[in-house]
Structures are given as C-alpha cells and as structure tokens.
Amino acid sequence: MSAAAERDGRAQGADPVHVRVVDLVKSYGGTPILKGVTFDLYRGVTNVIIGASGSGKTVFLRQLIRLEQPDSGRIEVDGVDIVPLGELELTPFRRKFGMVFQMSALFDSMTVFDNVAFPLREHGKLSRKQMREKVEESLEALGVAHAIDRLPSELSGGMKKRVAVARALVMEPEILIYDEPTTGLDPITSRTVDELIESTRERFGITSVVISHDMESVFSIGHRVTLLYKGRMEVSVTRDELIRSDNVHVKEFLQASGVRMP
Amino acid sequence: MWYHSRVPSQADPAVNERPKLLAILKEMVLLLIRPFVNVLAEIGLTVRLLAATLFWGVRPPYRLSLFMEAMEFVGVQSVFIVGLTGLFIGMVFGIQLVDGFRDFGAENQTGAVVGMALARELSPVFTALMVSSRAGSAMSTELGSMRVSDQIDALTTMAVNPVQYLVVPRVLAGFLMVPMLTMLFNMVGIFGAWLVCVQILGLDSGIFVDKVRWFVDASDLRQGLVKAFAFGLTISLIACRHGFYAKGGAAGVGQATTAAVVQSAVSILALDYVITSVITGGF
Numbered sequence: 026m027s028a029a030a031e032r033d034g035r036a037q038g039a040d041p042v043h044v045r046v047v048d049l050v051k052s053y054g055g056t057p058i059l060k061g062v063t064f065d066l067y068r069g070v071t072n073v074i075i076g077a078s079g080s081g082k083t084v085f086l087r088q089l090i091r092l093e094q095p096d097s098g099r100i101e102v103d104g105v106d107i108v109p110l111g112e113l114e115l116t117p118f119r120r121k122f123g124m125v126f127q128m129s130a131l132f133d134s135m136t137v138f139d140n141v142a143f144p145l146r147e148h149g150k151l152s153r154k155q156m157r158e159k160v161e162e163s164l165e166a167l168g169v170a171h172a173i174d175r176l177p178s179e180l181s182g183g184m185k186k187r188v189a190v191a192r193a194l195v196m197e198p199e200i201l202i203y204d205e206p207t208t209g210l211d212p213i214t215s216r217t218v219d220e221l222i223e224s225t226r227e228r229f230g231i232t233s234v235v236i237s238h239d240m241e242s243v244f245s246i247g248h249r250v251t252l253l254y255k256g257r258m259e260v261s262v263t264r265d266e267l268i269r270s271d272n273v274h275v276k277e278f279l280q281a282s283g284v285r286m287p
Numbered sequence: 288m289w290y291h292s293r294v295p296s297q298a299d300p301a302v303n304e305r306p307k308l309l310a311i312l313k314e315m316v317l318l319l320i321r322p323f324v325n326v327l328a329e330i331g332l333t334v335r336l337l338a339a340t341l342f343w344g345v346r347p348p349y350r351l352s353l354f355m356e357a358m359e360f361v362g363v364q365s366v367f368i369v370g371l372t373g374l375f376i377g378m379v380f381g382i383q384l385v386d387g388f389r390d391f392g393a394e395n396q397t398g399a400v401v402g403m404a405l406a407r408e409l410s411p412v413f414t415a416l417m418v419s420s421r422a423g424s425a426m427s428t429e430l431g432s433m434r435v436s437d438q439i440d441a442l443t444t445m446a447v448n449p450v451q452y453l454v455v456p457r458v459l460a461g462f463l464m465v466p467m468l469t470m471l472f473n474m475v476g477i478f479g480a481w482l483v484c485v486q487i488l489g490l491d492s493g494i495f496v497d498k499v500r501w502f503v504d505a506s507d508l509r510q511g512l513v514k515a516f517a518f519g520l521t522i523s524l525i526a527c528r529h530g531f532y533a534k535g536g537a538a539g540v541g542q543a544t545t546a547a548v549v550q551s552a553v554s555i556l557a558l559d560y561v562i563t564s565v566i567t568g569g570f
Contacts, residue, residue, distance in 0.1 A: 092440050112448065119446035130437035144445045147348075196445070 040104070043068040043200060043232045044089070049098035051084055057256060058084045061098070064251050064261035066200075071226055071233040073247035075240075077278065080253040082236045086204055089234070090122050091115055102200075120148070123193030123201040123231075127208055129185040131177040137164070137188050138173045144196045163191045166228070167221065183214040190225060201225065202234045207242050219245045240282040252278060329550075333528045336450070340458050340524070343451035350456065357456040361422045361523070362464035366471065369417050373472035376409055377401065377479025384480075385488050394490060398498030401480040406507040410472040411465075412559055415518035418465055419551035423526035426457050427547035430530025431540035439531070454527045461523025466515040473511070514562050521558060522551040 044066040051059040058081050066072045076082050088095045091107060099106045107118050131140050141160045145151055151159065164170040167187040172180060180188065186206060193201055203222060207215035223246050226233045237243055243250060244264060251261040254274045260267070267275060268284075380401055388394040430453060433439050442449045477499060484490040529547035533539050 087440075090444055092443055116446045119444065122444060124441070124444040126437045126441060128436060130441040132438055132441075133432075133436070144447075147445065147447050192445075 041068050042066070043103070044234075045099070045101040045104075046085075046089070047099040047101070049085070049088060049100065050096045051081075051088055051093070052096055059088070059095070059098075060256040062253065062256070062258045064258045066232060066234055067249055068232050069226075069230060070248035071222065071235060071246050072249045072251065073235045073237055073243050074251045074253060075238055075243055075278065076253035077238070081256045082238075082253055083204065085253065086202060086234075086236055090119070090124060090202065120196060121199045123196065123198035125186065125189045125193050125201065125203045125206060127205045129177070129182075129189040131185060131188060131192070133177050136174055136176055137169070137180070140177070140188060141192045141195055144192065148196065159195065160191075163195050164188070167191045167225075181214075182210055183217060186210075186218055187221065190221060194225065194229060197229070198231065200232045200234060202236075204236050205238070206235065207237065207239045215239065215242065216245070218242075222246050238282070240279070240284050244284075254278075332532065333524055336454065336528045336531065337458075337524055339450045340454050340527075343448055344455045344459065346451065350452065353452070353456040354459060357460035358464055360425075361418065361457070361460040362467060365418050365421055365464070365468055368421055369414055369468045369472055370475045372413055372417050373410070373475035374479040376413055376472075377405065377476035377481075378483045380404065380409070380476075381480035381483040382488070385484055385490065395494050396498060397480070397484050397490060398495035399502035401484075402477055402499040402503035403507055405473050405476045405480075406503050406511045408511075408559070408563075410469045410476060411511045411514035411518055412555060414469045414472045414515065415465055415522055415555045416552060418461070418468060418519070419522040419526070419548060419555070422461070423522045423551050424544050424548050426523065426526040427530040427533075427544045428540060430454075430527060431533035431543040434531060434533045435536050435540060449531075454531060457527055458520065458523045461519045461526075462516060463519070465519030465522070466512050469511055469515040473508070510563075510566050513566070514559060517558055517562060518555050521554050525551045525554060 042065040046065070047063050049059050049062040050057070062081070062085060074082055074085065084093075087093045089100060091100075091110075095108055098108065100108050102118055102121060105118070107115065110118070131137075132143065135143070138157075138160055141163055142156055145156050145159065149156070161170060161173065164173055167190055169180075169184055169187045169191065172184060172188070177185060177188070190201075206218050206222065210218060219242050222233060222235060225231070233246075235242070235246065247264050249261065249263055250267045252259040252267075252272075252275055259274045260270055260272050262270065268279075270276070381397060384397045384400055385394050388397060430439070433453070439449045439453070442452055481492070481495055485492045485495055526547045529543040529550070530540075533543035535542070
C-alpha cells in the first residue's frame with residue numbers, strides 16, 4: 026500500500042482535527058506576540074491563516090513546527106502535545122511536517138537533485154537508484170524535472186517554489202506548511218503556485234497550512250480560514266462563513282484587501 | 288495645620304525633578320553595565336553552543352563525509368598560507384635575533400631562541416590567527432548566509448539537527464587541524480630562520496641545528512600544542528556561533544563575520560596569556 030493510500034485509509038476513520046492549538050503564548054523580550062491563540066487545523070483540507078503584518082502569523086508558524094519554544098500553551102499533533110517535547114523526542118513529529126519557506130530556502134551549494142534527495146539521504150534507507158527514481162518522479166510531478174542538475178541560483182522564483190515543494194513532499198509528510206507562498210511573485214506565477222498547492226493536497230491527501238495575506242489565494246485554495254489579529258485568533262471559519270462574518274476585524278481586513286462584501 | 292507645611296505640594300520643583308533624576312541615573316547605570324552584560328551574554332551563547340556541539344557530536348548519525356570536507360577546508364586549504372606565514376616569520380625572527388645577539392657575541396644562540404619561541408608561542412598564535420582569518424571568516428559567512436535565507440530552519444523542519452549537521456564537523460575540524468598546522472608552522476619557521484641565518488648571514492649550520500635540537504624539547508612542543516588545541520576549538524566555535532545566530536540580512540552576515548574575526552583574534556591573545564601563565568606558573 027502506498028504511503029498516500031495508507032494515509033487516506035487512516036484519514037477515513039481519523040479525527041478531523043489534525044492539529045489542535047490551545048492557548049498558545051509567545052513573547053520576545055517581554056513583548057507579547059501571541060496572546061493565547063486557540064484554533065484547530067483540519068485534516069486533509071487547506072487551512073489558511075491570514076492577518077495583517079505584525080499580527081503574529083509567522084511567529085505562530087515557527088511555534089507550530091517547534092522552530093521556537095512557546096512560552097505556554099499546547100500544540101497537539103494527532104492528539105500528542107509537542108510543546109513539552111525535547112529535541113530528540115521531536116524528531117518523529119517533525120517528520121510529519123513539510124515546510125515550504127517564503128524564499129524557498131533551497132541549499133544554494135547543492136543542485137536541484139541534491140536538494141530534493143537531501144531528506145532521503147538523511148532519513149531514508151533507499152539505494153542510489155531508488156533515490157534517483159524517487160527524486161525524478163517528484164520533480165516530474167511538479168513539472169521541474171528538466172532542472173534536475175541546475176543550481177538554485179539558476180532557477181526562477183516559481184521554479185524554486187516547485188523544487189521546495191518537491192523537497193518537502195519527498196518524505197511524504199502528513200502536513201505541508203507554506204509560508205506566504207505567493208509573496209513577491211507576479212500574478213500569473215502566484216495563481217500557478219495556488220494551483221500547485223491545491224493539486225499537491227489533492228494528489229497526496231495531505232493537510233495544507235498556508236500563511237498568506239493574498240486574498241485571491243485565500244478564496245482560491247482555502248477551505249478553512251483563520252484570522253489572527255494582534256496576536257489573538259479572531260475567527261476560524263470556512264471560506265463562505267468568512268465572507269458572511271460580522272466580525273469587525275474580518276470586515277476591516279477584507280475591505281482593505283479589496284474584497285466585496287455581500 | 289502643622290503638617291501642611293511638611294507635605295510637599297505638586298508645584299514644588301524638587302518633587303517633579305526627582306523622578307527625572309532617577310530615570311537619568313537609571314539610564315547611566317544601564318549605560319555603564321551594558322557592555323559587561325553584552326560580554327556575558329556573548330560568552331553564555333558560545334558556551335551554550337559548545338554544550339550543544341558536545342551533546343550532538345557524540346550522537347549518531349556520524350557524517351564522516353561532512354567531517355572530511357571540513358578538515359579539508361580548514362586544514363588542507365590553509366597549508367599554503369600557514370606555510371608562507373611560517374617561512375616569513377622564521378626569516379624575520381632570524382634576522383632580528385642575529386642582529387640583536389651580535390651586539391654581545393651570542394648569535395650562536397639564535398637557533399635555540401628561534402626554536403623555543405616558535406614552538407611555545409609564535410607557531411600556535413600565528414597559525415590560529417591565519418586559520419581564523421581564512422577559514423573562520425568563511426565559516427561565519429557561510430552559516431550566516433544559511434541562517435538569513437532560512438536554510439538552517441529548513442534543516443530543522445527536515446528533522447536534521449542543524450548543530451549536528453553544520454557546527455559539529457566544523458568545530459571538530461578546527462580543533463584537530465590547528466595543531467597539525469601549528470606543527471607545519473614550526474618546521475617551516477625553523478627552516479626560514481635557518482635559511483636567513485646560515486645561508487645569508489653566515490652562521491654555522493651545525494651550530495644552528497644543534498642549538499635547536501638541544502634547547503627545543505618535548506615540553507616546548509607540548510606547550511605549543513596545548514595552545515593550538517585550545518585556539519582551534521575557540522576560533523571555530525566563535526566563527527560558528529556568530530554565523531549560526533546571525534540576523535539582519537546581508538548586513539547582519541557582514542557584521543557576524545567581522546565580529547567573528549575580531550573576537551577570535553582577541554580570544555587567541557587573551558587565551559595565550561592565560562595558558563602560558565598556567566603552564567609556567569606565572570599566576
């Protein structure tokens with residue numbers, strides 16, 4: 026059974042909540058950034074987190090994958106709180122996550138092949154031939170197989186993003202996180218990246234978490250939308266509920282983004 | 288009432304001035320202690336990185352290829368510059384000693400002094416300074432660039448510990464390669480001194496070599512090696528610390544590299560004094 030099929034099988038009887046965030050607090054130098062954020066990330070759908078600059082989106086994301094230690098609160102991944110875990114205990118949980126950074130974060134000294142093969146070399150037990158096949162298959166699926174021997178500096182922004190997605194997907198994560206995936210891209214490439222996020226989710230049956238303030242992306246790919254406002258969760262609703270929301274901050278954010286309210 | 292005169296009114300200028308004075312005093316105290324606090328924070332961060340390096344260094348997986356790459360970068364690629372520096376230091380030192388010793392007819396002692404000075408002091412200090420300038424700065428820049436472009440965070444998200452992957456091989460390479468390069472510096476330095484003293488200034492080759500053999504013993508080499516191990520660990524750790532925790536984009540990487548080189552140089556000289564004092568009982 027393939028990993029994706031196995032995951033689908035698990036997902037059928039599984040809790041719809043994949044990650045539960047409870048009362049998450051984080052401060053820097055005494056300045057509170059996250060002030061008790063509580064919401065759920067749902068399994069198998071695209072969960073978008075929106076908010077103005079400085080609302081705590083990126084800080085939240087850094088806590089979610091434990092790049093930083095939250096001050097307090099819980100982050101339950103499949104029911105297990107990962108906040109109190111040490112570095113060694115975190116390893117199996119980190120493998121459940123894949124991450125596509127805003128600037129792609131490809132290793133600039135490695136070719137596209139080596140970048141995508143990196144997690145396989147570090148964690149997999151594949152032969153050289155199997156690894157080559159898997160990397161080629163992954164790059165093929167994302168339409169960048171022709172760039173396999175190039176260095177990241179020789180790729181366009183959109184291609185870098187695709188390679189970054191391929192690298193994140195190659196270890197078959199359950200949750201794929203995108204940090205502002207369309208920031209700095211032209212409108213056409215932005216929509217291509219949106220399609221990529223959606224097709225990746227459908228094809229691999231993963232839970233997507235997208236941090237964004239591009240409302241076109243939000244309405245194009247988001248199944249559930251969470252608005253962070255000044256370090257607090259303001260609403261966490263479906264896309265349609267967001268449009269109809271009476272919340273003053275939601276209205277303000279949508280109007281400022283040029284979205285027509287009903 | 289009698290107490291009315293004792294309760295200061297809001298209009299009293301002395302009452303209004305007091306909080307201002309306190310604030311200024313507080314600012315002054317903070318200004319005075321800030322440099323010390325910063326130094327302590329620097330030391331604390333470096334010690335924490337050392338602890339993490341030791342913790343992750345003994346745990347599998349052991350990435351031999353990364354270690355060999357780091358050894359090649361720190362060691363093999365520094366051979367030419369360390370050798371060249373050793374040659375010139377030996378030559379200059381030889382000229383100065385012969386010039387000085389001739390005033391009281393002791394130029395035959397040149398070999399002994401050159402050998403001892405190189406083995407105990409000059410070789411470890413100059414080797415560490417050269418390695419810090421060449422390899423330490425490069426390490427700091429590389430790690431700094433990785434940090435500001437999220438590559439270090441990317442390692443973490445792929446369940447690869449960045450200290451284990453990036454810092455451990457570099458620190459270990461610095462620790463092991465600086466002593467080896469120090470030995471090379473010793474040999475080339477003594478050769479440089481011999482070249483100038485014997486071939487140009489006319490000292491007797493047999494006497495020069497004999498003095499080196501007679502006066503330079505294992506304890507001199509051991510003293511130099513102890514320093515070289517300490518310097519190697521210190522400079523690679525400082526370089527990694529500045530690069531690993533760099534922030535602030537390209538400017539931040541530049542600052543990290545400058546800070547790494549300056550701190551390494553100062554640390555080498557300070558540590559040299561401390562180790563020499565301990566070994567010779569100079570405390």
